[in-house]
Amino acid sequence: MVAEELLRGLEGLGLEIREALYERQGFWFDIHCPRDRIVEVAEAFDEKGYWIEDVLCVDWRERLELLYHFNHWEDPRRLSVRVQVDPADPEVPSICKVFPGAGWHEREIHEFFGVRFKGHPNLAYLFLHDEIDFYPLRKDRVPIPEEDKRLLTSMDFSPEEEDAFWINMGPQHPSTHGVLRLILKMRGEYIERAEPVLGYMHRMQEKMAEVRTYAQYYPNTARLDYVGPLAFSQCFVGAMERLCGLEVPERAQVIRTITLELNRIASHLLWLGTFLLDLGATTPYFFAFDDREQILDLMEGLTGARLTFSFFRIGGLYEDLNDGFLEGVARFIERMKKRFQIYDDLVTGNIIFVKRTKDVGVIPREVARRYGATGPTLRGSGVAYDVRRSEPYAAYSDFPPEVVVRQEGDSYARYLVRLEEIKRSLMVLEQAIERVPEGPFRLQKTPKKPVPGEVYFATESPRGQVGIYIVSDGTDKPYRLKWRSPSFSNLAAFTEVVKGQLIADAVATLGSLDLVIPEMDR
């Protein structure tokens, strides 16, 4: 196995490696690494073909702890590398030379915790506005040092540069789907460099989690990714169940699977509509939304909400199935199967659409790995990696979805993957609605306060792998909660592939990634 090989190599380097309990913690191995050797370790991971899932920081007051999560496509076991940092001198070598995708995570940590990364080319702030004068996620109020204040607003570009044409796309721009801002350096119609500015929808989710109890915070998980909220809810309740060691009733798991898949279809349909809107075609938007409304009707009957369903509860569900839900789903499956013909006629076979998306925004496998792209974006690049298969949650081990893979890695491949995934989701639904077991839908008793400990949980949202990392100190509030958002990493990959593209292609590529801004701004 790859992991054992790697660990042997790391042991040879003299690192301390501990085995973790996957069932309770969500990762397999814990690697303790001295501060100065992190680049070396990252290179070892890179050599074995690992991709970077997440970089995060926990403030333990007397020390800052950096966690690097690595995972492997063929051997999907999460390895966690820990680096201890002294808060008085928070400096760590940057690994963004090895994993460019970590560069953005490092910027985030720098801005929220004040950890400086040596060798990072651009530590400008991603999220925060210029009135902030402290590190928001530190437990104690630590003011930003004077020399770092310039990083709040400055980006390393100089508009005075001769012959450079700067275009400011966003925050209010029809094709950025919300409030993403891209600063494009143009050369004629071509993009030379793209510098995203995030944080226009930064809603302090991680800070809020530390202030509110688990139950109070839970509904806000649905507001992170409002297009596929259930994947985030599942991630949160899954992590809590894992932390408390709860066994969720079978019925609840199956119903969760059904709603998750319905949600995935709804999200993909929304993406389909807006993607084509970006390409200039208006009509598919209306057809896709028409189908989506059918799902929303079903979900509304079950959960009472049209968009931000907070349906799951720790240890089960909020409510049992309502009458006619399963029949409704069956009807929807029948309807949806016929609708594919419309999309094929209107979109897939449309010569202009094919010309606009084929060979556009190609994300090679290697780029996807180094940036940590996941979800349909990754599967469009020829990697059969799906959290539903590698770490089955809910009832996915009973109804394993087929993984759709395309080799091309272009926007057209991503389109086909998503369209195909709708079909596969329908197949999962078809099996699941036949086999909803009887029984309770919720555990009678769930603990209000989880045991102290840390836990990682991953789910597959329509956009890619969602991860949550919770540190519990035994109180009713999380000590630290960190989201790994798929759009964040996918956008990082976008900045790499957009270089040298036409502006129209950049819009097509951006659309094909299916970004949700609040999810990456958190």
Add this chain to the structure above:
Amino acid sequence: MIEWLKRRYREDFGGDPLRLALAMVGLAMILAVVVAFLYLVVGRTLKAVWSAWGWDVVRLFLGMVGVMAVVFGNALFLVWAERKVAGHMQIRIGPKEVGPYGLLQSIADSAKLLAKEIITPRLVDRPLYLLAPLVIFVPCLVAMVVIPFDARLQVRDINVGVVLILAFSSLTVLAIFMAGWGSVNKYSLIGGVRSISQGIAYEIPMLLAIIPVVMMSGTLSLKGIVEAQSRLWFVAVQPVAFLIYFISAVAETNRTPFDLPEAESELVAGYHTEYSGMRFSLFFLAEYTNMFIVSALATVFFLGGYKGPVLPGVVWFFLKTYFLIFIIMWFRWTFPRVRFDQLLNFSWKLLIPLAMANLLVTGGLLKL
């Protein structure tokens, strides 16, 4: 009525007789000035023109009124029709509540735009920025001069009508570039540059597609071309030319799938990003009038113009024209937008060589 007047008096003049009197005096003065102006200036000019031109003056004025009616009627109808067509293609119904079948929708829109603020940004290049919406309207009206709506319903049959229309239609591109460059806005600039290259790329196939028609009819007068199709519409003998013309026409009017100068998802609103209120609606009006003109020309060149059985010619003319416009709308609500290099290369690599081949074949066949 009396009640209404009383209320107006109370509300508009605050029940103050002095203000009413002042308003009356002001109105009388304005009327006097207008009458004097009409008599002294317009009347004399008219007299002079009348003595030189005779009945052509009547024709000119009737033509002006008629053309303005067509332009406005067409724009109002098309705005409504486009939204209705779009609605029905998109499984919804479109305008419905404003008047019967939503027919008053476009009137409400234009009235609203008339009372909308016009913002002139501080940094704009004023001459270009201010002139662009005026210039864009010129080719629309001039083209109407020579279009034969019926055998006798034509403002004036100019013997170089085809060349006149083509020459003036280039002004549209110029106006769009003026708007793009004058706005000092990056999106507008890109829109303007794109518009120029698109305009020139599609003008050539358009010209080349019309030449076979001119060859077959032997005249540059639009009426002459229609008369030459008494027996057979040119679309039957020149299907390739018709297709080339139609595609180029869609591109010339900046409609989807060739709407790159105003590509919404890339360039916000393209060249008219900085235009508001009436200036913006002049661009809008020009777009719909251009759509009408290119369809009318396609009708004249290829579909036999006003020729047709039973119904009067003018009805046939409008039927054919609006059918073509419907097809253009159909394009818009079906296709995505093409990419810019594809757009240019489609013209240079495919349409122009094809149009040339078509021209040669026509020339050869005519000599057989």
Add this chain to the structure above:
Amino acid sequence: METILRDFGFVLAFVVLALLFGLIAVFIPRLIAPRTVGAKTESVYECGMDPFGSAWIRYAALFYLYALIFIAFDVDVLYLFPVATSYVRGGKPEEFLALAVFVLLLVLAIAYAWGKGVFRWKYEDL
């Protein structure tokens, strides 16, 4: 001569009409529309941000090439119009030959530009 002048009189009248209409249409809102007075109302729109960098720059030189071929073309194609009007059915075949030579020369121009890679859009070419 008289007819031509009159023809252009018509055209001129319509040009004036168009300009007049545009002026009136832009003037009316000055009277009946409310106005905004704001700090940024009259600044350049750039997705809600303050604009930076100039909007008047040297844009892609690629378009310049297209414009050059166009000028060569447009003038030449215009020559074809008088030819077309006098090109009658039947008659002398050498008329066709003349036409063919002319058009083939134009084709040569496109072929040359094509071969030179004008129509190839590649980032590296810039």
Add this chain to the structure above:
Amino acid sequence: MEVRGPLIKFGVLEKLLNLARANSLWPMTFGLACCAIEMMATTAARFDPARFGAEVFRPSPRQCDFMIVSGTITKKIAPVVRTLYEQMAAPKWVIAYGNCAISGGPFVFEGQYNVIEGVDKVIPVDVYVPGCPPRPEALLEAIMKLEEKLTGYRRFPTPERRW
């Protein structure tokens, strides 16, 4: 920022113009967060604001009549919203759509550092639509409220009045 009245103002003319404005409200393409998805759902086939002529989404603020503030106003986006509002051509209106735009919604807590509690602290608001997120029907109702504000009467009879 202020909006000044027109030079010429007659009661009848103003009434007619307001009627026209009420029947042709063009929104701005500006989505902020969750509520933007419901805003999109509103424009889709089932709810179809095209019926009242309110479907013409203009991306440029110069050409639209009202802005739907559909989401949380963070301190970073607030100046943008204000700029956009100032760049809209008068007459212009604002709909605060959703709890976040009204008061900051669920993102207000002690020690928060990034959310502005209500868009009316930044720009004037005409219609408030509560909900998290509000349903598309609520947005249609908000548009009708805006029309009512202009014309003085409601387009459709309210349910209470009918039953």
